[in-house]
Every structure is written in C-alpha cells, then in structure tokens.
Amino acid sequence: MAVWALGINHTTAPLDLRGRFAYAIDQVEPTLRSLRESLSRRHEATILSTCNRTEIYCAGEHSDAERTLEWLARSGGVSPTLLRSHAYTLHDGLAARHAFRVASGLDSMVLGEPQILGQMKDAVRVANQAGALGTTLNQLFQRSFAVAKEVRSSTEIGAHSISMAAAAVRLASQLFEDLGKTRILFVGAGDMIELAATHFAARNPKGIAIANRTLERGERLATRFGGEVMKLADLPARLHEFDAVISCTASTLPIIGLGAVERALKARKHRPMFMVDLAVPRDIEPEVKALEDVYLYTVDDLASVVQTGHANRQAAVAQAEAIIDAGVQSFLHWIDQRGSVPLIQQLNAQADEWRTLELARARKMLAKGENIDAVLEALSKGLTQKMLHGAMAELHGGDASARERASSAIQHFFLRKER
CATH class of the missing domain: 1.20.58 (Methane Monooxygenase Hydroxylase; Chain G, domain 1)
Structure with a gap:
C-alpha cells in the first residue's frame, strides 16, 4: 500500500497562489469526489485546507502523485509547472511524518498552535462522510491525533506561543496609544474571528461590531462580546466608523474593495485605519495596502510577529520530533503487516x-x-x-x-x- 501527500503552505507558496487552492469546509466533499474520479475511486483521499496550507493525502495500491498534482493544478487554474515549483510531494514514511508534524503544530506558522489539530479532524470527518477515507488513511490520521496529544501533554511545544489574533492585537497597540478608545469591526463569525474578538475584547475597546452574511451567527458572537451586529451589505456605508477592521470569511472574492476604503478614509478625514485580512483567498483587495492612511496586514505579514519566542521553544521541538519518529515507525510497521493480510487469510x-x-x-x-x-x-x-x-x-x-x-x-x- 502506497501513501502520498501533496501540498503547498505558507513556506512554499505566496498568499495569492494559496488562495487559488483554498476550499471552504462545505466545498471539500464535492472536491474529493472530483479528485477520486480523476484518480481512481479505489484510492483513499483527504483534503486539508486552511489559511496557511492546502494538502491532499492519498493511499492506494500504487502511488499516483503526478496525476494528483495535475488534478490540483487544473482545479486551481494554474499550470502543473507553476504548481510543481511551489508544491511538495511526500511518500510513505515522509508523508506520515509530515502529517504527524502538522497535527502536532510543528509545521505551523505559529509553532505549537492547537487550531490545526481541529482543522485536521474536520477534514477527516468530511472525508469519512464522503466515503473517501479508507483503512490506511484512517490509521494515518488517528495515529496523527494520538501523536499530537502526546506531544502536547509531554512537551512544552505550545508554551508562550503567540497566535495570529494575539499578533494582531500587538500590532494594533503599536498604532493606537489606547485600544480602549477604538471602535473595532470584525467581518465574519468563524473560529478565527471569534478568537480575534476574544483577544481584542480583553482590551475593552470603545465599540465592537460584527458584520456577517448570516445575522443569526453574527448576533450570537456580538452578544457574547457586548457588541452590535450588522449586515454585510451595510459594510461599505459604515466602514468609516471603525478604527480597526479584522476580516476572515470564506468568500472566494474580496468583500472590502479599494473604493470603499478610500471613501471611508475621506469620511474619517484621513485618520488612520488598522486592517487585518486573515482570509485565504483575500477578503480585502491588496491595492488597499498602498493607501497612505491604511495599515493592512495579511496572514503572511503577521509571520514575523508570531515567531517571537520561537527560539524559547526549540528545546521542546527535539522532544516532539522523538515522539513523532516513534509514531512514524509504528505506522510503517502497521503498513508492512497489512501486506501480509491476504496470505494470513489464505492460511x-x-x-x-x-x-x-x-x-x-x-x-x-x-x-x-x-x-x-x-x-x-x-x-x-x-x-x-x-x-x-x-x-x-x-x-x-x-x-x-x-x-x-x-x-x-x-x-x-x-x-x-x-x-
């Protein structure tokens, strides 16, 4: 049985290229069907898509990594040559090691961050619902989760880690002397926005508003933080009211355009605006960054901030890698044993x-x-x-x-x- 992984992430591909291969959780199941039709329905497959990575894990009698790459290139509308220059392809033990490192937070922009583990579990759940998760990949991911749990409980890999949300607060504090005097708009109502709102709310801002396509979910979040909820359609007309805008939606196109920000700055008499775009693909048009009174940060821009304290956790990395090594060897041994199953059945x-x-x-x-x-x-x-x-x-x-x-x-x- 062959196992292979194909992916791009924040270290190998720029933000806009990653955006071409970002799949919202409700898009993963039909995308998996398309992938398996292109390869073989006998192949097992799982797609992990986050703001920092898109990865495909497959298992089959024989590796079909090249056709997997060609399918992914077509799905993103780029040439296989371009994708190949930014992608990584891993096989068998290396694929398992990568999955274990991702689950444990060792391959994240924020070393040791726990959010990726939940995202992997969601990806596995959807693959299982789609009938694309077989025995081999199920073993790979269940072992990934067990290794991640051991890494988190046995090492200090997550100690003092700075999340993307915490990094955004730190940058905002450098721009505004007192966050208690600012009005903050959160666009979206997903997990990342909830985490960001939690961090900003701790600074007791003057006002909080949630703009979301679904008002019901936005209202729940707004109630939690003592803020107001607004329709996404009202955002352009009210953008000037806010000093900081944090956006992370599943939109495939930008929802905050250059023109809307220019009009907001004019209404604000060019008082500065702090903007963070945590979405992949982008929620805020990249041209906004060139405006003189706007401080726009993307997930990639936050990389240097979240690396603070990275060196302090390197001692824990060695411990985590040892746990991962043992997990990889155990998985490979299981794969080898699986090869004997037909003979055992015949005996x-x-x-x-x-x-x-x-x-x-x-x-x-x-x-x-x-x-x-x-x-x-x-x-x-x-x-x-x-x-x-x-x-x-x-x-x-x-x-x-x-x-x-x-x-x-x-x-x-x-x-x-x-x-």
Whole structure:
C-alpha cells in the first residue's frame, strides 16, 4: 500500500497562489469526489485546507502523485509547472511524518498552535462522510491525533506561543496609544474571528461590531462580546466608523474593495485605519495596502510577529520530533503487516478447510460406533499429516539447493524451541 501527500503552505507558496487552492469546509466533499474520479475511486483521499496550507493525502495500491498534482493544478487554474515549483510531494514514511508534524503544530506558522489539530479532524470527518477515507488513511490520521496529544501533554511545544489574533492585537497597540478608545469591526463569525474578538475584547475597546452574511451567527458572537451586529451589505456605508477592521470569511472574492476604503478614509478625514485580512483567498483587495492612511496586514505579514519566542521553544521541538519518529515507525510497521493480510487469510482458510474435513471424518467414525480414543487419534494424525504434507514434499523434491532452502525454512517454522 502506497501513501502520498501533496501540498503547498505558507513556506512554499505566496498568499495569492494559496488562495487559488483554498476550499471552504462545505466545498471539500464535492472536491474529493472530483479528485477520486480523476484518480481512481479505489484510492483513499483527504483534503486539508486552511489559511496557511492546502494538502491532499492519498493511499492506494500504487502511488499516483503526478496525476494528483495535475488534478490540483487544473482545479486551481494554474499550470502543473507553476504548481510543481511551489508544491511538495511526500511518500510513505515522509508523508506520515509530515502529517504527524502538522497535527502536532510543528509545521505551523505559529509553532505549537492547537487550531490545526481541529482543522485536521474536520477534514477527516468530511472525508469519512464522503466515503473517501479508507483503512490506511484512517490509521494515518488517528495515529496523527494520538501523536499530537502526546506531544502536547509531554512537551512544552505550545508554551508562550503567540497566535495570529494575539499578533494582531500587538500590532494594533503599536498604532493606537489606547485600544480602549477604538471602535473595532470584525467581518465574519468563524473560529478565527471569534478568537480575534476574544483577544481584542480583553482590551475593552470603545465599540465592537460584527458584520456577517448570516445575522443569526453574527448576533450570537456580538452578544457574547457586548457588541452590535450588522449586515454585510451595510459594510461599505459604515466602514468609516471603525478604527480597526479584522476580516476572515470564506468568500472566494474580496468583500472590502479599494473604493470603499478610500471613501471611508475621506469620511474619517484621513485618520488612520488598522486592517487585518486573515482570509485565504483575500477578503480585502491588496491595492488597499498602498493607501497612505491604511495599515493592512495579511496572514503572511503577521509571520514575523508570531515567531517571537520561537527560539524559547526549540528545546521542546527535539522532544516532539522523538515522539513523532516513534509514531512514524509504528505506522510503517502497521503498513508492512497489512501486506501480509491476504496470505494470513489464505492460511486461515486452508486450515479451516482441513479442520472441517477431519471433523466430518471423525463424526462418521463415531456414528459407526468406533472407539472414541481411536477417533481422536485418527483426527489428530489426519490434521498433522495435512499440515506437514507440503513441507515433506519440498524436502523430498527439487534439487539440492531447493531442498536446503526448504530445510532451513522448515526448521525456522516448525522446529523452534519455546523460550
């Protein structure tokens, strides 16, 4: 059984290219169907898509990594050559190691961050619902989750980590002397926005508003933080009211355009605006960054901020890697054992057939009134003769070299002394 992983992430591909391959959770199931139709429905597949990465994990009798890359390139509307220059392809043990490192937060922009583990579990759940998760990938991911749990409980890999949300607060604090005097708009109502709102709310801002496509979900978040909710359609007209805008939606196109920001700045008499676009693809048009009174940060811009304290956690990385090494070896051993399953099944079937034949013969002898000890003797001899027939035939047949090989194998399997 072959296992392979294909992906792009924040270290290999720019933000706009990653945006072409970003799949919202409700898009993953139909995307998986398209992938498996392109490869083979016998192939197992899972797609992990976050703001920092898109990765495809597959398992099949033979690796089909090149066709996987070609399919992904088509789905994103780019050439295979361009995608190949930014992608990584990993096989078997290296694919498993990568999955374990991702789950443990070792491959994240924020070292040790826990959010990726939940995103992986969501990806596995959707793959399972789509019927794309087979025995091999299920084992890979369940072991990934177990390794991640051990890494988090046995090391300090997540200690003092700075989240994207915390980094945004830090940058905002550098622009505004007192966050308590600012009005903040959160666009979206997903997990990332909830985390960001939690961090900003701790600074007691003057006002909080949630703009979301679904008012009900926006209202729940606004109620939690004592803010107001607004329709996404009202955003352009009210943008000037806010000093800071944090956006993270699943929109495939920007929802805050250059013109809207220019009008907002004019209404604000060019007082500065702090903007953070945590979405992939972008929520805020990139041209906004060129405006003189706007401080716009993307997920990639926050990278240097979240790396603070990285060195302090390097000692824990070595411990985590050791746990991952053990997990990889265990998974590879399981894969090797899986290769023996058909032979084991054949051996069991053959043994059952012999047992059935000898039991039937013994019952006939008992029915004729033969002595029970004689029946048991015949039963045991019949079974042992059937079991040893093949070995005896090998010892008596073939040339000297074949007999020597057979002799060595027979001694190994039949003449071992119990310890």
